[in-house]
Amino acid sequence: MEKDLGREITEIRECYRNGNTKPIAWRRSQLQALRSFLLDYEIQIFRALNLDLGKHYVEAFRDEVGILKKSVNLALKDLKRWSASTKAKLPAIALLSYAELVPEPLGLILVISSWNFPLGLSLEPLIGAIAAGNAVVLKPSEMSPACSSLLANTLPKYLDNQAIKVIEGGPAVGQQLLQQKWDKIFFTGSAKVGRMVMSEAAKNLTPVTLELGGKCPAVLDSLSWSWDKEVAVKRIVGAKYGSCAGQACISIDYVLVEKSFSSTVVELMKAMIRTMYGDNPKESHSVARIINKHHFLRLKNLLTDQKVKDCIVYGGSTDEDSLYIEPTILVDPPLESAIMAEEIFGPLLPIITLDKIEDSIEFINSRPKPLAIYAFTKDEVLRKRMVSETSSGSVVFNDAIIQFAADTLPFGGIGESGFGKYHGKFSFDTFTHYKAVARRSFFTDFWYRFPPWNNHKLELLEDTYGFDYFGLLLVILGLKRSRKTFHVN
């Protein structure tokens, strides 16, 4: 098995070395093929996502297929522009006559994707890697097997098999892949595995992008207008339970709200859950399943502590057979409890109450930097403070999760939530080496560049490097003498 892997990788590398993936025409054809796949296999994709995660097809389109179609169309539209060299500005009297930045592919890319958005998190990096002219190996998550095999069995029918491969498998295969030499590794997953990926990458000096997670807070200010309250709660509830049942790196992990506003919020949320999911959310088939027994039990255990259980104000029921957990709301579980210490990654929503909403800044800052911070407020002062006094991958005002769809915004983390970014052109950039290319003519030369050295040359060079053209002129005309004495060593 290992020998095969090594051989497969060698073959892809040969293919890259032959220059097959560099031409724009190749990249375009691959992206078009990917687009066709998304079109032709839409039903099968919906089916696979439903099998693996119980995702409703609208959710699947909104969060994965729709986004991917948008991304591949953008890449096709802007491919030429992205892959063109850009001129670098040079000062009037430069040592160089011409300089440009030439984008070139890095080479062989390894994309390791996650189980919660198995199509999206596999194909979005793939789009960027292809657009940038690389050869790619994609390892989808074995925890979403229907999607993994859909990709492994179908992509080869559409894409260039010599240059793009899907390799299925679990941690053992992942380990083997990490031991090969890559030109970049793009990893989406947990911080624990992220550390391991980076450690392996360090052995070969392979650059990495790590898209991790964190506890993304939603700060809910006391809003006065009922329309605003409705929309805010709708967006929070929709984001939390509607996107893979809270199993998303940018899911709202917990809500921060002022004590005086919290009971209003809880009532509004309960009503909203009923509106969106009916009285029996399980029957609505609009709430995704928990991915597997391990995570189901992990989530269930978050609620076993009596002190935590007592804080449940809505939901809390679980069904191990169908891996279903009801949309659940808790108010003020103890901060040391596991539900507030680790990333929840499930449909449990703690509401933490504060004396004043401004305290949320300190609350957030005393915890690791999350992938996103959400703030629902109309207060300009609070807004400015949120942006300048907190740190996170991104900040979204008055909505949640939607930043994922904005391809002019870099998507990535900071600190424990990862590093590197993608989406839109940032995807192209992350798989590109911007090579500086400078040209000089033989004609212009600064004779004072060369030894033997003396004072005069020193002065001239200083003025040249300091872009002091006037000074340069004076020295040449003999009107300016060096301020310093040249020491003979």
Place this chain on the structure above:
Amino acid sequence: MASEEEKKAVFDAESAKEVVKELRASFAAGKTKSYEWRSTQLNAMLKMMEENEPQIIAALRDDLSKPELESSIYEIAMVKSSCTVALKKMKHWMMPEKAKTSLITFPSSAEIVSEPLGVVLVISAWNYPFLLSLDPVIGAIAAGNAVVLKPSEIAPATSSLLARLAADYLDRSCIKVVEGAVPETSALLEQKWDKILYTGNGRIARIVMAAAAKHLTPVVLELGGKCPVIVDSDINLQVATRRIIAGKWGCNNGQACVSPDYIITTKNYAQKLVDSFKCELERFYGKNPLESKDLSRIVNSNHFARLSKLLDEDKVSSKIVHGGERDEANLRIAPTILLDVPQDSLIMTEEIFGPLLPIILVHKVEDSLDVINSSGTKPLAAYLFTNNKKLKEKFVATVSAGGLVVNDTTVHLAEHTLPFGGVGDSGMGAYHGKFSFDTFSHKKAVLYRGFAGDAFVRYPPYSRGKLRLLQALFNGSFLGIIRALLGWSKS
């Protein structure tokens, strides 16, 4: 007195932890964030360079016997220029960048905000000890970070000068210099940093990145490689030779990461090239280059022994066509040229980092591209001297390196609008100019939405109708949306 020495002697993990703790507190207190603080520090650094030129030049002379002119230009002037560029452009760099928004998030506005990463570590090298220490620090400061600088212990005079000057001129609560060697560096690497910028070799870089992995710390690694120079025949030979000499022996006597490492030229042209070198080398360094004051010495006896070994290898020692003289006591090796060395020799396997210049011969000049590309590693820089447009284009298209220069060597470093960094074995990440600011910044995406204009299609309960609307929305077509709303969609 004894306790001070004791304090100095032991910089361990505890001490490193304390340093980071202090800097984190300073950063958390917002000290480094303001434009005023950043420009004060950069101005102080400018003053520091201006007021201490003789001392800097003397330290570089002690550590490397670096010629005064090289010190003044490549270290002092370049640092000053970096400060000046940052001071001039910082306000603009600090401004948030507006981002366009699409129909999907309509109505909304968005921007990308540059914020400092926090507390960063800069580990510098010995060959350009001032430049490679301060240039990254300038970027870190401009981006609003607190910084620890660990200069190289292989250049001890500059290391202690840097420590003293930084303490005198810069804000000690936010910018610190920690001197030391392996133990001190290891202690520093155990801590959690928000970014590490390391300049040096591949072996240590792996250790740095592995240490960074434990804390998920992003890194910039500025490494080296064998920077090739292709010399075509129909060129201005004298100018080309001079420029190669300036990039090789004129840059710390070949001990620079972007120094031309070896030359590739055609069999027919080789002799002309060698003769030109002999002529220009004598013009620059005289008949006794071992005594020339315009050449740096070899930094220490380890590297002297390493370079000697490269010359003494059997298959190579007979290929010396110029130079080869050595003075071990003074750590000097004369500019040495070797002709037609075998590609499996030691001198062609590792990065030379010294005043030895091997010449590899090919039949036609285009073959040189294959020589470079089959080496299996990507260097920090690659150079080509030619007037042949086609060759230039093929060179740019097929040779991958950190940077390429046509008809010169090393000068691209001085250009602030070009990113300076490697690819593959020559490193990852880049800096200089705005790239320095960007490398020490977190580009935070900020999306502003209001409560008006809520796309009900996003939320459950889900339906076919909502799917059609979503499809139209993602397509960005108004017509599609209207049709979907009216139930006229195609699907």
